[in-house]
Amino acid sequence: MFLQKAWRTAAFGVYGFTQFTKSGFIEHSKKFKEEDMQIQMEGKNCIVTGANSGIGYATAEGLASRGATVYMICRNKERGEAAQSQIQSNTGNPNIHLEICDLSSVKDIRTFVSHFSSNDKPIHVLVNNTGILENNRVITPEGSVFLIQLKPLDNCIITDIHHLCVQI
Numbered sequence: 001m002f003l004q005k006a007w008r009t010a011a012f013g014v015y016g017f018t019q020f021t022k023s024g025f026i027e028h029s030k031k032f033k034e035e036d037m038q039i040q041m042e043g044k045n046c047i048v049t050g051a052n053s054g055i056g057y058a059t060a061e062g063l064a065s066r067g068a069t070v071y072m073i074c075r076n077k078e079r080g081e082a083a084q085s086q087i088q089s090n091t092g093n094p095n096i097h098l099e100i101c102d103l104s105s106v107k108d109i110r111t112f113v114s115h116f117s118s119n120d121k122p123i124h125v126l127v128n129n130t131g132i133l134e135n136n137r138v139i140t141p142e143g144s145v146f147l148i149q150l151k152p153l154d155n156c157i158i159t160d161i162h163h164l165c166v167q168i
């Protein structure tokens, strides 16, 4: 047990050091190709969860600036609409859609999935970005641990849209 814990901690430490510190950045930057950033994405449907702020917002805006059709999944209508119009005006891309869905609710996710799949649109890019840091163990009204619901579980469910088979 002790050895296993020590091994896990060491492996995690080494992985973190090599991947997420300056040395990781330098290593990854060797494979970076500037031209990859110039790619155009007209006709591509992209879903970004948690798209009204932070990394999700930047991702949605980056995709929009390359001409993609972006579906922003946000839980709050006002914050979502503000981000949507900001992206439309910053990029000049009108094809930015807002979908209201609280990803901590399986019911909300089911409703979104069934509404989205009924449009029969292909999804080319899916960015499962949503996440929060919650220190306390919170149980959702549906009986899941909040953090497990929000990160791994919603990612699985949303990702299943790809296969149009939602089984929960």
Ligand SMILES: NC(=O)c1ccc[n+]([C@@H]2O[C@H](COP(=O)([O-])OP(=O)(O)OC[C@H]3O[C@@H](n4cnc5c(N)ncnc54)[C@H](OP(=O)(O)O)[C@@H]3O)[C@@H](O)[C@H]2O)c1
Pocket (backbone or CB within 6 Å): 049, 050, 051, 052, 053, 054, 055, 056, 073, 074, 075, 076, 079, 101, 102, 103, 104, 105, 129, 130, 131, 132, 150
């Ligand atoms: N920033 C970092 O240094 C860092 C490092 C490692 C990993 N990450 C991961 O990267 C992702 C984005 O991080 P961030 O820093 O950009 O976070 P952020 O600025 O807090 O943005 C999180 C986004 O997720 C949305 N969200 C939260 N709960 C939601 C729910 N139940 N349903 C729908 N949307 C919900 C938020 O919407 P509201 O505005 O409505 O709250 C917000 O738009 C997270 O998964 C995080 O774990 C970030």
